Amino acid sequence: MAPLNKKIQKFLKDSIRVAPKISKKGELAELRNGLVSPYPQTRKDAIKKTIQQMTLGKDVSSLFPDVLKNIATNDVEQKKLVYLYVMNYAESHPELCILAVNTFVTDAQDPNPLIRCMSIRTMSMVRVDKILEYVEIPLRRTLQDDNPYVRKTAVICVAKLFQLNQELCIELGVLEDLVSALDDSNPMVVANATAALTEIHGVDPSVVSLPKLINSHVSQFLLALNECTEWARITILGALADYSAKDSLEAQDIIDRVSAHLQHVNPAVVLATIKVIIRNLPQIQQQNFKAISLKLSSALVSIMSTPPEMQYVALKNIRIILEKYPELLVKELRIFYVKFNDPLYVKLEKIDIMVRLVDATNLKQCNLLLTELKEYAMEFEPEFVSKSIQGITQLAIKYSGEKFVSKALDDLLELVDRTENLKDDCCIAMCDLLRHCPTNEKIASDICALLNSWAVPESSLISDAAKCNYIWLMGHYPEKFTDLEGKLDQMIENFVQEECMTQASILMTVVRLHTQLPGSTLQNVLEMATTSVNEIDIRDMAMIYWRCLSMPNSDTLVDQLCKSVAPIFENALDNFSTETLEKLLNELSTISSIYFRPQSVRAKRYVLRQNIVRGKRMDELKDMAKNEIAKNMNDDVLLDFGDDEPKTSSSGNVSSNLLDDLDDIFGFNSTGATTSSETKDMQSSTNKMNTSTTNTQDLLNLF
């Protein structure tokens, strides 16, 4: 029997041919051989290997003709592979795709919807006019296809075509087909058509009137909403959010119809629903407001148990919503407590939200938050700790009772005592508190006592803002510091190396205290500021001070400049302008809502709000001040300045700790203008001086 067995084996071995395998090396020659191999399995394998090489970044475009030969097959899997390959080169080597155009057209009529889709999808991506010319008939046909899967693909192809060749797209008239797809019986087709129209509208608003279309399809949208996939829901809800209801009845109806989606598992659907509701909220009747806001707040809270990226988007959006509806989440403070394993970017946003949503009339809640923030300040991530300390100040100023402020201060004092490297943040925070309660003797002496105890202030403080605050404090409470001169001298020693905020602060303090300091100090600082500093503003400032000081009766003038009282620091949280806020509310859940950069503002030069740190604010202020100076320099009518002034001061509220600096700048501003005009008109100098001082007085009275 054995030999027979062997014989059979030999026979089998000879008669069965094994499809050769393609090695993993992926050499072009081997792949080419594989692609034209008589064995289907080998060919398929070769296509896969080719795609693999393509992904690894190798240029396999030379195999294009060979791969393309494999497109004519009944095997869907193989066809798909070829399409994957073609799609990739459709972008980089469009000219090659010409070779495939006939296959595309045939495939667009294939009985299998999957293949119809693939062909139309690929065709509409190739950037060759020749191919686009062929697209007309297949596209038209697929737009009317029986199969909704094909239709939903075809409507998107219209948007693709539009982006590639607008004229052709309009000429073909497929846009009308697209518009009529909004009335399709299948909700997914409706959603994709909406997405495509939104896309086209974004490229050229004159081609389709999207708002009108949305207006006329609201009822279709509301119907389709209940029956489609999560992504389609997002698209449709997005369209609904662009619609303004005619009256309160309709607004209420829309809210009722969409609010079931607040319970969808997909957080993006929830957020899209929130957007629709927020849009309609201003129109509804007051008695319904409460129930809706309850639903809203519970939906927002629910997003806090989704992935961190989603939480981040939600937190940014909550920040916007809270500004319009501050009472919305007021009961949900605890939800925003920082979790130990939250990513840092979420933690920071949470602190911001907590301080914003806390009810400033509710002492218990404020106390709770204060304890919590203090706990955070004892963690180890430096950014997190800084933000918590900043939060403590913001909270104290928001609540605003002197008792509470002292309590916050005690916490800060305890924190500094506990950890060495919090000095910077605490110094800024405490000075902010003091600006809020400038008259409270206890707070002032507590802070000064602590800062006075720091032996080498210029080495214990690192950041520009902290040093600036420290020196400001010395300038305002000189009597509470021991060895004031020595401490100032230490700072002055490094004057040239310091950053501009500190420099400005030193300059002002030295001028303010010039009667108590030896004359050489003042001379020294003014000289350094005018000669060795690169910052033009500091130079200008020093120059003006110098001129003021060298004028007759300079003492009263400088006195008046220095005695100006900064407005009380009322709000440590920055707010959007009404206009920005309204725009942002319409752009919830978009990227622009994360950056707080509404679309229309983008065209203008706009500083990223997120990144605005104190230093930048200084720049802004300086720019403003500079403009103002330039204006006043050219303008002899000094009183014009008074008109501009309130505007500047309102934006000044945004800045947290520089109000008095600003104030001082105002001071030298007007005198600066006078001094310049004074050179022109020497004779009436005393006269002018009087005007200027009264003007300064007027300015200060405005506060």
Added chain:
Amino acid sequence: MASGVYFCDIKGKPILSRRYRDDISISAIDNFAPLLFELEEESSVIPPCLSHRDVQYMFIQHEDLYVVAISTSLQTNAAQIFTFLHKLVAVLGDYLKTVEEESVRDNFVIIYELLDEMMDYGIPQITETKMLKQYITQKSFKLVKAVKKVKAVARPPTTLTNSVSWRAEGITYKKNEAFLDMVESVNMLMTHQGQVLRSEIIGQVKVKSRLSGMPDLKLGINDRGIFSKITSDVVNDGEPSSITSGKKKLNVELEDLKFHQCVRLSKFENEKIITFIPPDGDFELMSYRLTTPVKPLIWCDVNVQVHSQSRIEIHCRAKAQIKKKTIANNVEILIPVPDDADTPSFKYSHGSIKWVPEKSAILWKIRSFSGGKEYSMAAQMGLPSISGNEKPKFKRPVQVKFQIPYFTTSGINVRYLKITEPKLQYKSYPWVRYITQSGDDYTIRLN
């Protein structure tokens, strides 16, 4: 709307990409790695959305991968993109078992095919694995359960664009069963003294459906919001009360109910009835959240005494504050110790303790912890006699993990699960299990 989706390795270098639109250059992704790197240099706050020359990079991290979506428009729906990226990873997970650099490299072709179906022109399309499996032709290398190769030519299932887009027709099982798992995860933040600062219960109802045809299911649970007719004045005072023993029916009020897309939301909104046609296999039917204050289920009284430059002493008493008959399984208590502590010595009565230097903590494991019991341990570790540079003191909380079977903290339970299949009319068997476990944030702050 995304212009492209990229899989990048841990260094931010792209491994696999799919561009959906040509409004970004091919090299746009090359800016991602330097951008990320630059930001990491600057600070440790890395937001998931970066911007570079008007190109927006939105990314999530998964294992050793960055999954990045690029967009050029600020009007792009960021929430949608992030959810899509997470969903994409989940779907790939169903196909590849683990989604990491290696498995992505091994499965280029199928990922391309999936990316092609899941998103078109940057607009998310279909992300249900069960449906995708029916017309994705490629097989992956690590597919858990190889899909039966359909002999018929693959074509998009007709149900795909129907209103029931998550279930195929013609499913049959010999034995028709539905399994319901009610899982509650307790997140709690406590102070050292035992005061509860924050507590929430996140509940999930997971279903495994092995049912033929197109069954219609109706679920009844004892939620007050759902069955408002039954009035009950039971105040859930946090005592993990028994569900069955009490004669009065306990009703709990669930917040933030979230449903799988198969649940008829409008029906729930109007009539408060949960009805649905389930997808085949495993899925999460609903989730909810409860903020009713709860007493700590496992409480640890931890005392740490630091004798600087010589040693640190830790005493811990753990107590299971649950009913006598219930048992907490796999209890793990992670107590932080300073980075530079070493030479540990432990004294304990139950479980096992080890020092985990890479986490700078000691881990106390108790396999089963009966209700009402109290165990304690003491540990001592040496501290280096020379203190290095004044390092900031790290304040980390004690973390506790546990599982308690046959028990829900909220007291929620299933009243009924009715299964009707109008055509086949088979007999079916619903099964229900309950479990309470620690959530990802069950922590006790130290002094």
